Amino acid sequence: MSEKPELVPGETRKLEVLTAIPKNEGVDSAVAATRRVISALLHAGDRTSAEMGAVAAQLNAIADHLDEHNGPVDDRLVDMWSGEGVTRHDPITGAENAIAPPLHLAGREDGSIGGVVTLGLPYQGPPGHVHGGVSAMLLDHVLGVSNAWAGTSGMTARLTLNYHRPTPLFQELEITGRQMKVEGRKIWTEGVISVDGEPCVSAEGLFINKQVPRPR
Numbered sequence: 318m319s320e321k322p323e324l325v326p327g328e329t330r331k332l333e334v335l336t337a338i339p340k341n342e343g344v345d346s347a348v349a350a351t352r353r354v355i356s357a358l359l360h361a362g363d364r365t366s367a368e369m370g371a372v373a374a375q376l377n378a379i380a381d382h383l384d385e386h387n388g389p390v391d392d393r394l395v396d397m398w399s400g401e402g403v404t405r406h407d408p409i410t411g412a413e414n415a416i417a418p419p420l421h422l423a424g425r426e427d428g429s430i431g432g433v434v435t436l437g438l439p440y441q442g443p444p445g446h447v448h449g450g451v452s453a454m455l456l457d458h459v460l461g462v463s464n465a466w467a468g469t470s471g472m473t474a475r476l477t478l479n480y481h482r483p484t485p486l487f488q489e490l491e492i493t494g495r496q497m498k499v500e501g502r503k504i505w506t507e508g509v510i511s512v513d514g515e516p517c518v519s520a521e522g523l524f525i526n527k528q529v530p531r532p533r
């Protein structure tokens with residue numbers, strides 16, 4: 318993670334992309350295809366006319382092929398953390414992670430960050446709406462990236478969520494975050510998920526300035 322000096326009052330910073338930009342090739346393109354598969358399977362259920370035995374056989378053949386060609390997971394972990402700056406593997410923004418929606422985030426001149434994302438069936442909780450735990454996951458990450466953008470990062474110690482109204486699937490969600498205060502090792506950060514300018518979920522996080530060492 319690249320550390321940036323803290324903003325001083327009145328200082329502004331240029332807009333900057335804070336998340337991995339997906340490539341239309343390699344593992345990124347396979348991951349994008351996998352996201353389609355995950356959504357299509359949820360869409361299928363028992364109502365589909367597709368032959369699921371054949372689908373399962375094809376998917377298992379793909380998994381076998383990948384397992385045969387992959388190296389040790391310990392090496393992969395080192396590889397994941399060898400770069401500086403944005404991550405490519407996390408479950409929220411990662412271009413290499415099929416679980417990630419993915420959310421793309423940009424740092425803003427005023428010190429906040431934000432991005433938009435539309436969530437489909439894999440993220441459903443209440444009927445037609447986003448699972449509360451998914452909202453918490455998105456906001457925890459956005460608060461974490463807000464801290465990186467502000468220049469002082471840490472581990473989540475406490476995350477407080479307020480669910481104001483159900484968060485809809487299939488509609489564009491705006492997610493924003495901002496570091497509010499740093500005192501010693503304590504960092505306070507806030508974020509919100511909104512639809513059409515109306516807050517659905519807001520979060521307040523306490524982070525402690527401590528890092529887990531990278532694998533080497």
Ligand SMILES: CCCCCCCCCCCCCC(=O)SCCNC(=O)CCNC(=O)[C@H](O)C(C)(C)COP(=O)(O)OP(=O)(O)OC[C@H]1O[C@@H](n2cnc3c(N)ncnc32)[C@H](O)[C@@H]1OP(=O)(O)O
Binds near residue numbers: 403462
């Ligand atoms: C540029 C863009 C780059 C982007 C890069 C990608 C970004 C990725 C973003 C990813 C984002 C995702 C992020 C993730 O997913 S982080 C993963 C989820 N979080 C964790 O796993 C954290 C687990 N917990 C710990 O490791 C420790 O407990 C921590 C590190 C939090 C503190 O243990 P440590 O031993 O270090 O601290 P301490 O005990 O001396 O306490 C220090 C002070 O803190 C106060 N305190 C502690 N806990 C709490 C609490 N719960 N409520 C209120 N207060 C609390 C405590 O009273 C004390 O205060 P005081 O007595 O001094 O006043």
